[in-house]
Amino acid sequence: MTATLPPPAIVLDGVSKRFGVNGPLVLDSVSAQIADGEFVCLLGASGCGKSTLLNLIAGLDQPTAGSVSVTSGRAAVMFQESALFPWLSARRNVELALGLRGVPRAQRRAEAMELLDLVNLADAADRRPHELSGGMRQRVALARSLAQDRPVLLMDEPFAALDAITRDLLHAELEQVWRATGRTIVFVTHNVREAARLGQRVILMSSRPGRIAREWQVDDTNQRRIESPEVARLSIEITDELRKEIRRNAA
């Protein structure tokens, strides 16, 4: 069955991570495959090592055991804080990423404007980060990660600091960007509804040490919303499982 599928975008094979020689085990032989163009949400309570796993996939850190391979090479990463360069306008922030990718100077401006337009920010291109709202900054950060033009996009709780209305809008925008660009997205969150709203697949991780507890395949419907009954149903199921995992830490 799997033989007919294209090669996976990310392969995790028995990945374990321990910080320091005698530190606690953060990740315990995590194995997973993420298909090309898939939208996967990585969900778990604090201490499940989901951000650690993301850093390993990003190549920012090395696993203690096992192997991480990203078929397309390095991945683009977006963090919880937008981390825009405060001395550059929105457009220049994107242009800097284009420049580091090797895009010739003459093309950068047009390409940056295209990317900002993709996140509905063409009108704010010349504003500086401090003149943007939190949601706008995250969209600039999204445009900047798209500027890297890497097939895999890793997102580490990118909307956690936003208010609910803004987050809802960004879910819609991210879904649209994903459908338009065909990126493989690994989205780390501790928000169950967010995972159920966005993911084609939701991977629940247990905490201390981080292991894959369970996975859900979500029907990929175009009109899914955070209020949709199927999202609510799935959220309840995931939350029950998540609580079970958390209770195990009580003893």
Added chain:
Amino acid sequence: MPHDLVVEPRERVTAPGDLRTLAAGLDALQSERVIRAPWWRRFLGGVLPPVLLLVFLLAAWQVYTVVAHPRPDLYPGPMAVIGSLGSAWHSGQLPLSIGTSLQRGLLGFVIAVAIGTPLGLLLAEFRLLRRALGPFISGLQVLPSVAWVPAAVIWFGLTDATVYFVVLMGAVPSIVNGLIAGVDQVPPQLTRVGTVLGASRLQLTLLVVLPASMPGYFAGLKQGWAFSWRSLMAAEIIATGGSIGFGLGSLLQQGRELSDLSSVLGTIITILGIGIVVELVVFAPIERRLLRRRGLAPTATTR
């Protein structure tokens, strides 16, 4: 003409209209554009208060001179000081010394920046180097650079090299320390993003770390200029003659030798005035602009 009829299947590529307007509406609600006062009001706001204070101080001084009649050789009035400045100007001595000192101060400062910046970056980047050299640089900042004058005179004689050496010993440590402080305050997320975006170490330093550390670096430059100017005056007072040109410090020393207090006070006021003008005209606008662009300006008014 056919353009009007072509309907591109853009719905999948860009956002549909309603999502776009929703985003635009939310953006308008959540973000504020900074509105700045017109330039002349900002200029008046910065220049008027110190000028008014200066006028007031001069007036008070004049009133004191007229009312109390102090000894003119010990407590000359503002008129006498202005008069001696005027005659020094007409004799050509004042313009010459201002020109000489400013030129040296500026050149010394530029050399100090050229040495201090790469040195500061190296120290900020390489931990071991910083641990070894850092305390010495901080120590040099505490050591008054005038202390180098006797040594410099022995090494370089009464030449301009002596003056520049003292200026550098004063300014370089400030610039280095300012830059290191600036680099230390760079948020780690920014360097992490730089790495994720694929910047090499050199690119990271030039495109991310250096611009991100500008506020601290600029504070160091400002202090570096102050130290250059001070060290220059001290060097010019102590080391006169030889092939050393005639600067404001030399003018000060000449006034002392002639027991001409009006000239001495006039020169002090000139030195102080140059310091204030450089601060108001050069550093303050750049600093305001630097902070404003990052949303750090305390005076920014928002709608």
